[in-house]
Amino acid sequence: MNRAGPQTGMGDVSGLVKDLMRRVRVIEERYSSIRKNIQVGEQNMLTMNRNIMTEIKTINMDISEVKETLRQVKEDMSMIIKELKDTVNKEEVKVLQKYIQLWEPLNFVSQAEMEKYVDSRLKKR
Numbered sequence: 001m002n003r004a005g006p007q008t009g010m011g012d013v014s015g016l017v018k019d020l021m022r023r024v025r026v027i028e029e030r031y032s033s034i035r036k037n038i039q040v041g042e043q044n045m046l047t048m049n050r051n052i053m054t055e056i057k058t059i060n061m062d063i064s065e066v067k068e069t070l071r072q073v074k075e076d077m078s079m080i081i082k083e084l085k086d087t088v089n090k091e092e093v094k095v096l097q098k099y100i101q102l103w104e105p106l107n108f109v110s111q112a113e114m115e116k117y118v119d120s121r122l123k124k125r
Contacts, residue, residue, distance in 0.1 A: 109117070
């Protein structure tokens with residue numbers, strides 16, 4: 001029985017070692033899998049970061065263009081307002097209309113017409 005005892009003990013140790021080796025391999029495979037997943041995640045994050053930075057640059061350029069367009073619109077509006085202030089208002093147009101109606105410029109005679117009229121009157125005498 002002496003022999004059976006130590007052999008069983010050795011077999012148990014050998015079995016434990018094999019079991020531990022198997023567990024270590026499983027842990028190593030899990031570690032390797034996790035490491036690969038982390039690498040893929042890091043690569044995806046880097047790609048996303050590059051894409052986001054490109055989009056941010058594009059958005060910043062668009063914002064700059066909008067700001068420039070807005071500045072130009074403001075400048076144009078200021079110029080239009082200034083020019084509108086220099087135009088005649090409604091009351092001034094009404095005053096001119098009253099004078100024109102009073103004078104009736106359509107009844108005026110041109111110089112050439114007056115000379116013809118005077119010549120024809122002189123000839124009739």
